[in-house]
Amino acid sequence: MSLISLKKVTKRFEVKNDTILAVDQVDFTVEEGEIFGIVGYSGAGKSTLLRLLNGLEETTEGRLTVNQQEIAHLKAKELRQFRKDIGMIFQHFNLLWSRTVLENIMLPLELAKVPADKRCERAEELLHLVGLDGRGSAYPGQLSGGQKQRVGIARALANHPKILLCDEATSALDPQTTDEVLQLLKQINQDLGVTIVLITHEMHVIRKICHKVAVMEEGKIVEQGNVMEVFSHPKEEVTKRFVQQETFPEVVEENTLDYFSKNYTQGKIAQLTFRGEKSKHPILSQVIKEFDVDISVIQGQIQEINHSSFGTLIVELTGEEEEIRAALNKFILEGVGVEVVGDE
Numbered sequence: 001m002s003l004i005s006l007k008k009v010t011k012r013f014e015v016k017n018d019t020i021l022a023v024d025q026v027d028f029t030v031e032e033g034e035i036f037g038i039v040g041y042s043g044a045g046k047s048t049l050l051r052l053l054n055g056l057e058e059t060t061e062g063r064l065t066v067n068q069q070e071i072a073h074l075k076a077k078e079l080r081q082f083r084k085d086i087g088m089i090f091q092h093f094n095l096l097w098s099r100t101v102l103e104n105i106m107l108p109l110e111l112a113k114v115p116a117d118k119r120c121e122r123a124e125e126l127l128h129l130v131g132l133d134g135r136g137s138a139y140p141g142q143l144s145g146g147q148k149q150r151v152g153i154a155r156a157l158a159n160h161p162k163i164l165l166c167d168e169a170t171s172a173l174d175p176q177t178t179d180e181v182l183q184l185l186k187q188i189n190q191d192l193g194v195t196i197v198l199i200t201h202e203m204h205v206i207r208k209i210c211h212k213v214a215v216m217e218e219g220k221i222v223e224q225g226n227v228m229e230v231f232s233h234p235k236e237e238v239t240k241r242f243v244q245q246e247t248f249p250e251v252v253e254e255n256t257l258d259y260f261s262k263n264y265t266q267g268k269i270a271q272l273t274f275r276g277e278k279s280k281h282p283i284l285s286q287v288i289k290e291f292d293v294d295i296s297v298i299q300g301q302i303q304e305i306n307h308s309s310f311g312t313l314i315v316e317l318t319g320e321e322e323e324i325r326a327a328l329n330k331f332i333l334e335g336v337g338v339e340v341v342g343d344e
């Protein structure tokens with residue numbers, strides 16, 4: 001049985017004379033032990049969806065079960081008990097500035113009426129888990145962004161939750177610190193078996209740690225599946241934009257291939273898309289040996305996603321027209337995606 005299950009879940013906000021459909025008939029399930037990412041641009045409905053999962057918002061329609069409990073049926077006291085199984089971390093950490101690191105971590109333990117000596121012991125254990133040994137008496141203001149988020153993570157884990165919800169947890173951090181925090185989340189998932197649901201507007205976060213992804217737009221989940229599948233065969237326009245964000249971080253032009261074709265006029269410009277294990281094969285050198293063409297890589301990026309490789313290369317092929325055609329056909333036969341400038 002799934003740990004989290006949503007069936008046609010809808011959330012509407014009534015404001016003045018208007019109704020805002022923030023979450024629109026959403027279906028998905030999260031299995032125990034998974035890291036499930038929800039990606040979408042601002043206003044897509046991600047935060048609202050996350051808040052539905054821990055009962056901070058009530059569903060307007062649909063069925064939402066978490067940990068085998070239907071949230072809509074819980075009474076106030078049951079809801080408080082239910083929330084103990086769910087930790088949450090935030091983009092801006094939400095730490096108490098007048099409390100030390102250790103006191104911040106102990107807060108949920110105080111609320112759960114854990115005896116003082118046990119609170120201290122547990123907080124020290126958590127400090128060690130998140131790699132902040134010795135910083136317990138510091139104040140949040142004395143810590144770096146990454147360290148603050150580590151405190152946020154320690155606090156969220158204090159009551160041994162089954163589920164950790166992450167609300168844009170790395171959006172305020174620089175790229176290196178982002179990767180360190182993502183690594184910590186991955187470790188928590190693997191070592192403690194905590195199921196993680198995260199929301200983000202960065203495909204990078206999804207690629208780094210998620211097993212599954214759901215793409216959200218205007219309140220709807222428009223596409224979902226294994227990260228690798230969604231990455232390699234994006235169907236919806238919004239998903240393609242996220243994939244593009246990852247593959248060509250430094251190119252902003254709408255039409256990348258046209259841009260290159262104007263700047264490289266010698267040969268034919270093609271975009272080769274490698275999916276899964278194919279990218280590990282030395283296919284480029286094979287083609288160069290087999291056909292009378294030269295291939296130069298103009299731009300490219302190959303990435304590892306869950307032990308498979310995925311990537312796009314933009315190449316310029318020079319040689320006789322017929323040889324170029326044959327070389328491109330060879331790529332297609334090998335399962336490489338080929339898109340050529342000027343071809344329909």
Ligand SMILES: Nc1ncnc2c1ncn2[C@@H]1O[C@H](COP(=O)(O)OP(=O)(O)OP(=O)(O)O)[C@@H](O)[C@H]1O
Nearest residue numbers: 013015020022040041042043044045046047048049
């Ligand atoms: N409490 C509320 N009352 C009224 N409208 C709301 C409320 N919360 C969210 N909304 C609206 O619901 C829609 C979805 O917002 P939500 O914050 O869930 O999106 P998001 O994808 O998380 O975007 P962001 O990253 O900008 O927060 C928006 O139109 C927002 O204005």
